[in-house]
Amino acid sequence: MSQIYEKIARPRRLPDEIAEKLSNDINSGALKAGDKLPTEQKLSLAFGVARTVVREAISQLKFEGLIQSKQGVGAFVTNPDQKSVFRIGSSCFKKRKELAMVLQLQTSNLSASAALAAENRTSEDLSALTELHESILNSPDPSSYEITEALLDTIRSFYLAIAKASGNIHFLEIIRMIDTRLNENLRSVAIKNLMATDVNLIRSELTSIHEQILQANSESSRLATRSHFEKSTERLLARADERDV
Amino acid sequence: MSQIYEKIARPRRLPDEIAEKLSNDINSGALKAGDKLPTEQKLSLAFGVARTVVREAISQLKFEGLIQSKQGVGAFVTNPDQKSVFRIGSSCFKKRKELAMVLQLQTSNLSASAALAAENRTSEDLSALTELHESILNSPDPSSYEITEALLDTIRSFYLAIAKASGNIHFLEIIRMIDTRLNENLRSVAIKNLMATDVNLIRSELTSIHEQILQANSESSRLATRSHFEKSTERLLARADERDV
DNA sequence: AAAAACATGTTGTCAGACAACCTGTTCTTG
């Protein structure tokens, strides 16, 4: 969020590529639950890589819960309800409809966080929220790209502060994860969208959220947050409709 | 859900052990964001295992987003806000308060799913929901452990059917994941709790959810689901208070 | 002084070997 010029274009490693191919085969149904994977030797031959590479790939998928392996027998695709992690793939930001699903998820979790925050917020949470809120109110109107970028990050921090104030670590973690993925895939769209929006509208929506959490009004916090996110989603999707995404 | 006698006591593999140790060091703060991990050679020496084992462990943590590595330089702990997966560890079911957090998360996501389900349900979704609902209504009252077990699984399937009917794959996946973890860690408590509860109460709550989704009433579905889950949580926590968890 | 070459350390990949384990087959033994 703070550092700039990061994360661009790291070269893909072989294990990652293979893990993705296997993962796709599983998700696409080419490999069904209970199926036995080809042996590591066959896979390494088929992909033309060393067995260690295949093993690292399988190790990742085991960690994710997609695969279980038994020594001396083989590796098997597990039932989908044995997955032990939740992740959002990069492919989920391609189409407008898929993007909408991710935003629905974020909306749901942040609304619930806001409701909990109204009940559980500590004084540190409150001062953090207030500080970010003031910063948003006092920020210059988005004219340049850079200014808008800073505003966006402040708003994102405000969201995360709500998640933290909920007192529920799981909400913080999942919201943070989704925020990260959204930022990775949609940052430029979000910024352009923000530049084309009436910022005072957003300010008033966020003020309402802040106000309700401040007053420890759980249900109102939930509704204000949901309302804000649903509007934000509409704005973003309208924008995403026109262009790159 | 259907198969019995599973999942007990598989021997831990070395990479998993090492991944967990490193993961703990990161979560406990012994390794902070930006820190450089010891080299693979030093780690393999320190743990007394081969470098391939260390590499598999690191590969898992990279996959999780906890670590980034640069060829020729080293491996580094990433900021917590770069994690690309969401997972709930087994430690989150130990204490009553931690369990409550997991249940809050499930409540939030299932409520949102129900609201979406009321809008997006297909006819297949409806028949699946109706069938499960009828099955719950007609189920014998929980007397024996086995009967209660079957009822619990039917109710769980009903929840998952709601998630599926939302039409949002992410809700289905995260709800399924949480359900799996809850079932792994709390199944026996949940069954005993169900045996000690007035099942007609639960039946009427679920009927209300079913009814509202059937009538495509989004907000009522949301509220009915939240209400049901909050009551369920209370019942379960009261029970968990007394005993094993 | 700047650029090129080199040295060193680290991760990424490769190849081969053996250990641990599972399964089915064959052999032994009662």
Add this chain to the structure above:
DNA sequence: CAAGAACAGGTTGTCTGACAACATGTTTTT
């Protein structure tokens, strides 16, 4: 003949050593 033991083959788990690819700091050359 049947039950158990021994064996054989295949697969995953671990180990070892080597080299390639890359980054960084040092030395040498121009």
